[in-house]
Amino acid sequence: MQKVALYIRVSTEEQKVHGLSLEAQKDALIDYAAKHHMCIVGTYVDAGVTARKRLGHRKELNRLLSDVEKGCIDLIIFTKLDRWFRNIADYYKVQEVLERNQVNWKTIFESYDTSTANGRLHINIMLSIAQDEADRTSERIKAVFESKRARGETPASMAPLGYKIINSKLLVNDETKQVAIDIFHYYDMHHSIAGCQRMARELHGCNIYEYTIRRMFDNTIYIGEFKGISGFNEPLISHQQFERIKKYREVRVFKNQLAAGRVYLFSTLLQCKECGHTLSAMYNINHNQYGDKEFHYYRCNQAVSTKKCPHIKRMNEQKLEQVLLEKLIQDLNKQMFHIESFHCEKKNRLNTTKLVNRLEKLKELYLDNLIDKDSYRIEYESITKQLQKSCITHSVNSIQKEFSDSNFIDLYNNFNPEEKKTFWLGIVDKIIVDKHLNIEVHFL
Template identity: 30%
Template sequence: MKVAIYVRVSTDEQAKEGFSIPAQRERLRAFCASQGWEIVQEYIEEGWSAKDLERPQMRQLLKDIKKGNIDIILVYRLDRLTRSVLDLYLLLQTFEKYNVAFRSATEVYDTSTAMGRLFITLVAALAQWERENLAERVKFGIEQMIDEGKKPGGHSPYGYKFDKDFNCTIVEEEAKTVQMIYRLYCDGYGYRGIADRLNELGIKPRIAKEWNHNSIRDILMNDIYIGTYRWGNKVVQNNHPPIISETLFKKAQKEKRKKKR
């Protein structure tokens, strides 16, 4: 039997015992040896979530299946392959079409029977529920942090510096650039024109090498510069010192609508 082993870890699972790349690969190789199977290919997916099938090694695996060189796909656990019920259904259809069996080294599945396919679908549904439940808990935790005056993770926006306790400091030079962007926009400049102007003046953005129309647009549409903090549906007014006036911000939004027309 020609076997392809598929190994995956997502970023937040790297340190979890038993889910590391070497641990999964060692277990799968031992399983194949015990069954007398030949490993023809190893697909190693490091740092990718199983929320969809848009993963480099998964795409390659699906291409190789269609060539007819694989008899069995072996994974450490079902959730290494996918956490989506719909994706599982699509994968099982593809496996069946090209006469490829699916096995897990730590779970008992038999995709050759209707009952086996039903069971594996139910397990995938529970895996998807677990992922969505975790996302809800993370969102709730972030909103709770904001209520407690703490800042969630991520970069501070251009012009500001937030510490972990949500204390805000205005970065003066960057704040002057933000004010210039709003003035130029209200004077009739477009996104690209403002970006070109800043690049000509040698003013650097915080992360990228130079300004572009996207970075200018993001600053012009972000009400964080009038003291508002947003995270999802959570909105906190007067959260921190503004860099521009509310009047100037509204003028910029009016200019945007006018240009859109």
């Protein structure tokens, strides 16, 4: 049976005005797949996302493309072309991925043919019309928002912590304003977001996510400004404190960039069994008479920030590395065969030289102001991701060539941290860790 993926997208406005509900799309796609004897391998739903959103913001679409590259999908179906894309440039970026992996797409309520010049022209025309319609709608919405701001009304539907919206006006919320004020004061004194979370929980009984606090420190609403309009609302903190925190955070980001050489071997691979979230990579420094020693560990932030997950133990990176090596050695020949089978399929698809040349051309376009910063970033991330896969394939193949004549442990111990990380990314899909630090390894 043909392996088919269902893609569903609807923005909040479309669902409200046109009745393009997620349920209606899903029912139609499931019915179509059943009638044509297709095997549904996944459903990908971008809810409340417009088709003009940058590719990086359409999380389910990116998850779909990831599964395409893993070879899990033969065909993608959706109801209409405008559910897929409303702009030509992004359409062809995704189409390149699909063609490289020999995956087709089909609309169940429309008829398109990508195999002929006339068919491709028809798609371009329809995408141009959809793009123009989306741009006009965007301009109307921007005009409404500008009018609201000029009248001192907020276009937002949700107020930040410490505020409330009444009759489109942003007013101070007496019940939560002290929480927001205390978060700013605490960070100003102690420079710790984790400390802010702990203080809010212990002093006010509020569980606040780290991401929320980071957004607060960038939100000028707290000093009475909105989109460049001063005096838009009542401030909760002073300009001096806001700028002081901003400067400190800029210095901290710069220091983090300088420390970017720190390599976590298993970042993105570890998953909490209890809540399903990815474990965060952390480090600590032990001070003793023999000097300072840095060690790495992984923890579940849900257990730390919200106390909703029972997974409170930390996973030591060095111990995890030893356990994984033991598991790998137990069945090494089988794993190496699996690695070879997995990567040989992709070997001919990735041309490192071509990708490097594409990066150089992309840089030239950006320096010549032929593309904007956002477009440059999105394309840069896409190309470097492909380069990483190419490097992983090369690294693993090199290991296989040397393995027959070398002791595996000696070979592994000669790797630098970057090579070790590349090795694990090349053979491990995910590592599930439970609250007792038992692990379940899923190899690629």
